[in-house]
Amino acid sequence: MVGENILKELSVKTDSKIVLVVMDGLGDLPNSEGKTALEAAHIPNLDQLAARSVCGLTDPVSRGITPGSGPAHLSLFGYDPIKYQIGRGVLEALGVGINLTSDDLACRGNFATIDKDGIITDRRAGRIPTETNEKLCALLQREITKIDNIKVIITPGKEHRFVVVFRGEGLEDGISDADPQLNGQKVKYAEALRAESEKSVRIINRFIDKCLEVLKGEHPANAILLRGMAKHPNLPSLRELYKLNPAAIAAYPMYRGLARLVGMNILETGETIADEFLTIKENFQNYDFFYVHIKKTDSYGEDGNFAAKVKIIEETDQYIPALLELNPEVLVITGDHSTPAVLAGHSWHPNPFLLCSRYIRVDEVRHFSEKEFVKGGLGRFPSTDALTLMLANGLKLSKFGA
Amino acid sequence: MVGENILKELSVKTDSKIVLVVMDGLGDLPNSEGKTALEAAHIPNLDQLAARSVCGLTDPVSRGITPGSGPAHLSLFGYDPIKYQIGRGVLEALGVGINLTSDDLACRGNFATIDKDGIITDRRAGRIPTETNEKLCALLQREITKIDNIKVIITPGKEHRFVVVFRGEGLEDGISDADPQLNGQKVKYAEALRAESEKSVRIINRFIDKCLEVLKGEHPANAILLRGMAKHPNLPSLRELYKLNPAAIAAYPMYRGLARLVGMNILETGETIADEFLTIKENFQNYDFFYVHIKKTDSYGEDGNFAAKVKIIEETDQYIPALLELNPEVLVITGDHSTPAVLAGHSWHPNPFLLCSRYIRVDEVRHFSEKEFVKGGLGRFPSTDALTLMLANGLKLSKFGA
Numbered sequence: 001m002v003g004e005n006i007l008k009e010l011s012v013k014t015d016s017k018i019v020l021v022v023m024d025g026l027g028d029l030p031n032s033e034g035k036t037a038l039e040a041a042h043i044p045n046l047d048q049l050a051a052r053s054v055c056g057l058t059d060p061v062s063r064g065i066t067p068g069s070g071p072a073h074l075s076l077f078g079y080d081p082i083k084y085q086i087g088r089g090v091l092e093a094l095g096v097g098i099n100l101t102s103d104d105l106a107c108r109g110n111f112a113t114i115d116k117d118g119i120i121t122d123r124r125a126g127r128i129p130t131e132t133n134e135k136l137c138a139l140l141q142r143e144i145t146k147i148d149n150i151k152v153i154i155t156p157g158k159e160h161r162f163v164v165v166f167r168g169e170g171l172e173d174g175i176s177d178a179d180p181q182l183n184g185q186k187v188k189y190a191e192a193l194r195a196e197s198e199k200s201v202r203i204i205n206r207f208i209d210k211c212l213e214v215l216k217g218e219h220p221a222n223a224i225l226l227r228g229m230a231k232h233p234n235l236p237s238l239r240e241l242y243k244l245n246p247a248a249i250a251a252y253p254m255y256r257g258l259a260r261l262v263g264m265n266i267l268e269t270g271e272t273i274a275d276e277f278l279t280i281k282e283n284f285q286n287y288d289f290f291y292v293h294i295k296k297t298d299s300y301g302e303d304g305n306f307a308a309k310v311k312i313i314e315e316t317d318q319y320i321p322a323l324l325e326l327n328p329e330v331l332v333i334t335g336d337h338s339t340p341a342v343l344a345g346h347s348w349h350p351n352p353f354l355l356c357s358r359y360i361r362v363d364e365v366r367h368f369s370e371k372e373f374v375k376g377g378l379g380r381f382p383s384t385d386a387l388t389l390m391l392a393n394g395l396k397l398s399k400f401g402a
Numbered sequence: 403m404v405g406e407n408i409l410k411e412l413s414v415k416t417d418s419k420i421v422l423v424v425m426d427g428l429g430d431l432p433n434s435e436g437k438t439a440l441e442a443a444h445i446p447n448l449d450q451l452a453a454r455s456v457c458g459l460t461d462p463v464s465r466g467i468t469p470g471s472g473p474a475h476l477s478l479f480g481y482d483p484i485k486y487q488i489g490r491g492v493l494e495a496l497g498v499g500i501n502l503t504s505d506d507l508a509c510r511g512n513f514a515t516i517d518k519d520g521i522i523t524d525r526r527a528g529r530i531p532t533e534t535n536e537k538l539c540a541l542l543q544r545e546i547t548k549i550d551n552i553k554v555i556i557t558p559g560k561e562h563r564f565v566v567v568f569r570g571e572g573l574e575d576g577i578s579d580a581d582p583q584l585n586g587q588k589v590k591y592a593e594a595l596r597a598e599s600e601k602s603v604r605i606i607n608r609f610i611d612k613c614l615e616v617l618k619g620e621h622p623a624n625a626i627l628l629r630g631m632a633k634h635p636n637l638p639s640l641r642e643l644y645k646l647n648p649a650a651i652a653a654y655p656m657y658r659g660l661a662r663l664v665g666m667n668i669l670e671t672g673e674t675i676a677d678e679f680l681t682i683k684e685n686f687q688n689y690d691f692f693y694v695h696i697k698k699t700d701s702y703g704e705d706g707n708f709a710a711k712v713k714i715i716e717e718t719d720q721y722i723p724a725l726l727e728l729n730p731e732v733l734v735i736t737g738d739h740s741t742p743a744v745l746a747g748h749s750w751h752p753n754p755f756l757l758c759s760r761y762i763r764v765d766e767v768r769h770f771s772e773k774e775f776v777k778g779g780l781g782r783f784p785s786t787d788a789l790t791l792m793l794a795n796g797l798k799l800s801k802f803g804a
Contacts, residue, residue, distance in 0.1 A: 029761055029762070030763065030764070034764075036763070057781070061404060062403060062404045063783055063787040063791055064787060064791040064792075064794035064799065065404055065412070065794070065799065065802050066794065066800070066801045066802065067801065067802050067803060068801050068802060068803035068804040069803075070803045070804055071803040081802075081803065082405075082408070086803065086804075088804045092804075228804075340761070342761075343761065345801075347761070347794075348791075348794040349763065370763050371763060371764075371779070374765055374766070374777070374778075374781070379781060380781035380782075380783075
């Protein structure tokens with residue numbers, strides 16, 4: 001992509017509407033019968049749409065690089081994922097639904113077990129049940145609300161996982177993990193990796209001491225480990241950069257959080273794909289950019305459940321006609337990264353990318369699949385170019401140079 | 403490619419084996435019958451392999467740029483050839499089989515003829531026979547073994563060409579050629595292009611004076627010209643960067659030298675393609691990355707000998723089944739650059755690139771040829787991404803970001 005600054009200068013406000021549908025982890029690898037989930041799925045609406053669109057394949061970070069959800073989404077939103085690296089703590093905070101502010105320093109936490117000499121015997125405290133976790137977080141939060149002028153926000157995750165957010169002025173990242181990553185070691189304190197983070201380190205280490213104090217009668221969760229300390233990234237917003245008024249429709253907290261990081265309005269929606277497509281219909285007049293996130297293609301890919309991934313794709317296909325009735329000037333249907341069921345995890349393979357607008361050269365693609373999109377008119381390109389293409393097709397970019 | 407530092411952080415050690423077969427100068431242009439060497443060759447094994455692989459075309463440096471062997475190979479090994487420019491002296495030293503150390507400063511030398519006033523009358527000393535060259539180099543080496551604390555290593559090449567390596571502490575490059583590049587000029591001394599290279603320049607110029615002294619009774623080779631003074635590039639090794647334990651199988655010294663620069667173990671092998679494929683078989687258990695170099699596709703391309711180039715490709719094809727029996731997790735067959743017989747030299751055309759692993763989307767390519775690979779699922783990409791793709795397919799890279 002050209003730099004954000006150039007793109008910002010070129011961008012103009014228009015009434016045209018852009019819809020970006022992200023089927024998470026959509027890309028796949030052939031199963032034992034030689035078919036990807038897209039090839040196995042019965043998707044007449046997506047196939048018809050592909051036949052009158054321009055298609056291609058995208059690389060979220062770079063060829064061969066498997067992206068996490070953070071970098072994969074940032075790319076699609078037009079942010080260089082190498083320049084804007086979102087820390088683990090921030091992503092975890094987004095994942096549990098915390099509304100981060102630009103003052104926040106977020107950390108991923110584990111409940112752990114230590115013996116009487118302070119040696120870690122289990123970094124995950126026997127994977128305590130989530131309910132125990134919730135009780136312990138409530139206990140810690142009751143006892144620890146502030147350290148000096150810094151607010152402390154403790155939020156449970158699943159099993160032994162929790163998130164702690166330190167909120168206040170003067171916090172900085174550049175902090176070592178307070179986690180030796182191995183059983184058999186002593187509880188570890190955070191260390192400043194640069195001078196600016198010394199204040200944050202003092203706060204974090206006092207927090208650790210307070211937790212050890214509060215938890216000392218508990219078993220097995222009598223200690224905590226913190227890692228991935230990360231400052232809110234303070235990304236320039238899509239409004240500021242491209243004069244967009246964007247809205248996000250996502251059933252999962254992590255993706256609402258990522259959308260909030262780039263300044264999208266978060267629309268209330270339900271748990272199902274039907275809910276999400278209803279939400280876009282109800283709000284279609286109020287925004288000019290819609291990000292619709294479908295999670296379960298990725299979840300089932302991660303589970304190695306090929307058949308269920310196929311079903312989610314087929315389910316999504318049914319909502320395409322209603323989406324087309326809204327008549328957006330620009331429609332993109334793509335994935336953020338591949339999650340092949342055979343790998344049961346994210347992968348480096350490029351993502352099918354379909355763009356439909358009035359101003360395209362329809363190509364020879366006739367089906368919505370990874371293999372077919374190799375023939376696509378958009379070719380293979382970095383995901384960071386996706387937003388530029390959407391803006392261009394929405395006539396939201398003026399000419400570069402005279 | 404993403405930066406080496408990011409790739410280094412992502413890389414993990416696994417048992418999977420990667421085989422990279424480089425047919426030097428493989429890419430071609432159509433001959434008078436409209437066929438490239440690959441299209442004219444009978445290569446049933448490569449064609450079958452292409453039909454179950456994912457294919458594409460690579461640019462070693464950039465579209466339209468004709469690379470030398472150094473940059474073309476560095477790209478394939480994952481090093482940015484613009485960032486890491488290997489000096490002429492170093493490549494010449496590798497070409498004559500010198501094991502360079504990180505202390506070395508290497509120069510390309512010519513024997514030349516000067517008249518009684520010191521004016522160069524022939525920059526190549528009438529292209530003296532190689533045997534004369536060898537005798538003269540031995541003579542010079544007898545008389546000049548050290549200058550101050552710097553060891554001097556003189557190695558003959560073909561005809562009038564030789565290599566001199568200065569070995570010792572404190573040598574630096576950034577030195578002008580001691581070669582006026584024209585007959586009719588005086589013998590030229592080296593000059594420092596930066597302050598740090600003044601010591602090296604003094605050593606080099608004393609070496610030139612000593613050579614003129616030793617050679618003054620000889621004819622026609624009574625002088626020397628030195629150029630391409632270059633320091634060993636001290637590349638980070640493939641082991642250091644990507645935790646690989648790599649081995650190189652190459653019959654020609656230059657390619658063993660390039661492989662040594664990136665930290666590969668050099669396996670003893672014979673002169674023929676059969677020898678090279680036997681060597682990989684015998685050593686297959688001992689390494690996790692194999693670079694196999696086939697030289698003569700390039701040599702015959704350089705000679706403009708289309709038919710002989712075709713024969714080398716056909717010969718290589720016969721060893722593919724045995725290679726597949728080794729069952730490497732990742733197999734790549736490609737060229738480093740094109741050497742079309744009609745051009746009788748390297749060219750800027752992209753290289754056929756084939757990748758076979760368990761984790762690919764087989765594409766619509768059915769033959770191993772330049773034209774067919776245009777349809778390939780890998781598309782067209784910079785050679786510097788090749789190693790990333792090999793590592794990814796060997797499951798040797800973890801996820802970028804959470």
